[in-house]
Amino acid sequence: MSAMDHGTAHERIEDLLLEPARLAGLDSSRAPEDVALREHLAGCPACQADLEGWAQLQSAVADSLPASIAEANAVVQPLELPPSLRARVLASVRPASAESPLAPIQMAGERRRWAGLATPRTAWLSLAAALVVLVVGAGVLIDQAGRLTNSQEEAQGLAQAMAAVDRVLAEPQHRVVALTTPAGGAGGSISWTRHDLVVLTTALEAPKPGEVYRCWLNNDGTGWAIGKMYFAGSTAYWVGSLDEWASFEIGPTTQFRVSLEPPGADPGTRSGPIVLEASLAS
Amino acid sequence: MTAYDRHATFVFGSVARFLGDREAAAEVVQDAFVTLWRRARQFDARSGSLLTWLLAIARHRAIDRLRAEGRRPSRDAVRLEALTSDGGSSGTAARAEMPRELIADNDTDPVRVASRRWTQSVVRTGIAELPENERQVILLGYAEDLSQAEIAERLEWPLGTVKSRTRRAMAQLRASLGPVVDGKEPAQAPTRTTTGTFER
Numbered sequence: 001m002s003a004m005d006h007g008t009a010h011e012r013i014e015d016l017l018l019e020p021a022r023l024a025g026l027d028s029s030r031a032p033e034d035v036a037l038r039e040h041l042a043g044c045p046a047c048q049a050d051l052e053g054w055a056q057l058q059s060a061v062a063d064s065l066p067a068s069i070a071e072a073n074a075v076v077q078p079l080e081l082p083p084s085l086r087a088r089v090l091a092s093v094r095p096a097s098a099e100s101p102l103a104p105i106q107m108a109g110e111r112r113r114w115a116g117l118a119t120p121r122t123a124w125l126s127l128a129a130a131l132v133v134l135v136v137g138a139g140v141l142i143d144q145a146g147r148l149t150n151s152q153e154e155a156q157g158l159a160q161a162m163a164a165v166d167r168v169l170a171e172p173q174h175r176v177v178a179l180t181t182p183a184g185g186a187g188g189s190i191s192w193t194r195h196d197l198v199v200l201t202t203a204l205e206a207p208k209p210g211e212v213y214r215c216w217l218n219n220d221g222t223g224w225a226i227g228k229m230y231f232a233g234s235t236a237y238w239v240g241s242l243d244e245w246a247s248f249e250i251g252p253t254t255q256f257r258v259s260l261e262p263p264g265a266d267p268g269t270r271s272g273p274i275v276l277e278a279s280l281a282s
Numbered sequence: 283m284t285a286y287d288r289h290a291t292f293v294f295g296s297v298a299r300f301l302g303d304r305e306a307a308a309e310v311v312q313d314a315f316v317t318l319w320r321r322a323r324q325f326d327a328r329s330g331s332l333l334t335w336l337l338a339i340a341r342h343r344a345i346d347r348l349r350a351e352g353r354r355p356s357r358d359a360v361r362l363e364a365l366t367s368d369g370g371s372s373g374t375a376a377r378a379e380m381p382r383e384l385i386a387d388n389d390t391d392p393v394r395v396a397s398r399r400w401t402q403s404v405v406r407t408g409i410a411e412l413p414e415n416e417r418q419v420i421l422l423g424y425a426e427d428l429s430q431a432e433i434a435e436r437l438e439w440p441l442g443t444v445k446s447r448t449r450r451a452m453a454q455l456r457a458s459l460g461p462v463v464d465g466k467e468p469a470q471a472p473t474r475t476t477t478g479t480f481e482r
Contacts, residue, residue: 018448054456064401065425069422073425076409079291079295088312093315
């Protein structure tokens with residue numbers, strides 16, 4: 001056993017860590033404590049592995065920082081999470097927790113007690129069931145693997161949106177408002193509670209390559225980019241969770257908007273035309 | 283969502299730095315957390331921390347994305363847009379203009395370039411997550427190559443304070459970055475799953 005014990009060895013390693021050059025110079029150092037450390041390391045694989053870990057960290061830090069302090073400072077500025085991301089993750093994992101991605105739709109078929117209730121519910125559920133059956137049915141018939149996968153994904157995505165509709169409609173305090181086109185035509189619906197917001201529309205054409213339909217919430221001229229519309233067949237949808245947005249309250253002037261953004265557009269600033277909108281207070 | 287609250291900022295920062303695209307990074311992070319949710323039973327704490335596992339998933343997703351787009355991690359100026367606070371057409375967007383980030387070598391192997399770039403992105407995120415005064419000593423020590431005494435003089439801090447902050451910073455970086463920089467990052471690449479949200 002070497003003369004230096006583990007505790008002293010680790011203290012010495014910690015000292016060497018203070019400056020990159022000191023650790024790198026360990027092998028050639030003639031300082032008595034470094035000689036003793038080398039002797040300890042030669043007989044101690046654990047301390048040797050620990051030292052190697054520190055050396056790799058120092059090397060990685062040195063390799064990651066530009067030589068100029070101004071540039072280095074800039075590349076390590078903290079990046080804030082998009083405020084909507086938590087809601088998006090939450091919206092995705094809720095349906096994902098189901099045993100089968102189509103389970104919510106099967107459940108929807110069992111909810112016969114809604115049959116005699118308000119027509120929007122019946123219409124939405126019928127639409128949902130028909131669309132999913134259509135998409136899945138089409139997928140089964142398509143023998144090309146890629147297209148089948150795509151159809152299955154579309155069915156799964158739409159099923160998740162329908163599961164969110166189920167949650168919204170099950171809440172006594174839910175609201176349903178109509179989306180309209182700039183010309184005043186019908187453009188789909190938004191259903192929402194204080195927890196979830198689900199947008200469904202068949203009024204949008206699939207975007208051209210590079211284009212994207214972006215969703216916005218606006219309050220008195222101030223707005224938030226909250227994501228983009230996704231497509232399943234001819235149905236476009238967006239699902240989000242509102243109760244996670246501590247900084248946003250739906251008020252009497254809150255509007256939901258969908259814009260068609262051109263390729264390469266800044267995802268945080270609307271530059272394309274509004275194609276659908278609705279007042280959430282209506 | 284505890285895992286999200288604890289780790290999302292770190293994972294997002296790493297992916298956004300790697301891809302140079304906040305929106306794409308958000309999608310990768312969303313995908314990573316959904317994968318985590320679906321495969322939580324596969325997580326083995328003995329093989330690494332949850333953050334390490336998430337970073338491994340995110341790394342695969344981010345590289346898949348680059349591969350699908352047929353590009354390398356950006357070598358040129360990277361512009362990271364902060365999410366807007368104004369959705370109006372003439373609104374002012376809060377933006378964080380990131381300076382040029384250059385890959386220092388001339389490696390032509392895209393796998394090695396991506397691997398190195400990923401490590402740089404994660405390390406930078408680790409440094410970004412440090413408290414301000416610990417970040418300062420790391421930057422001065424590694425970017426400016428100052429000794430502890432020189433850092434103490436520059437910042438007008440006692441030498442002991444500089445040393446203790448450097449030690450804390452390195453320990454924090456080791457804890458969060460260890461498996462990434464020492465090559466022990468989990469090799470698992472979960473089967474691609476879909477979040478059910480995609481665009482045409």
